[in-house]
Amino acid sequence: MNYHEETQDLFDSAPDYAFAHCIAADAGMGAGIALTFRRYYPEMPGAVLNAEPAIGDAIRYVGPDDRVIYNLITKGESAQLPERSDFEAALRTLKEALIAHQEKKLAIPLIGAGIDRLDWRESAPFIQELFADTDIEIMVCRLK
Known part of the structure; x- marks a missing residue:
């Protein structure tokens, strides 16, 4: 696993990175x-609802630009x-899905640390430990 944090806009990530973010x-x-995701991919909420999401799911969506986005259902x-x-359950599901789809690059914001108010100082070590046994690159994008 290759984990690194960068100061950049998530949406400026190279197209070979899958995205993940938290939603309800x-x-x-x-x-x-999530609102920014909705603006970029206005059809995504409907696709997520069609998948009948449950808490702990990681709903995979492929946008019209072929970007893979995982919607982590955390509430x-x-x-x-x-x-x-x-x-944490949604992150475990995400890991399984990335492996199943052979996706090796993941770009994420500080997931859960914004309006969901989870402490990033707890989330970052959990993510690193969870993915330690994989060859998945995780790039965390922090805004300036």
Whole structure:
């Protein structure tokens, strides 16, 4: 596993990186970086809902630009805050999906640390430990 943090806009990542971000099972995507995803991929919330998401899922979506995006279902409703256990369950599902699809590059924001208020100082070590036994490159994108 190759984990590194960069100061750059997530959406400036090379096209061979899959993205992942946290959303609710209701696929509201009305705030935070999820709103930016919704603006780039307006059909994605409907596709997520069609997949009948449950907490702990990582719903894979391929955009019209062929970008792979994983929607990590960390809570039931957009207005809620996630439980750390649900966030971690979604990350475990993400790992399985990346391996199954042979995707080797992942770009993420500080997932869970924005409006979901999870502590990045706990999330970053969890991600590093979870993916330590893989050959997946994880690039964390921090805005300036």
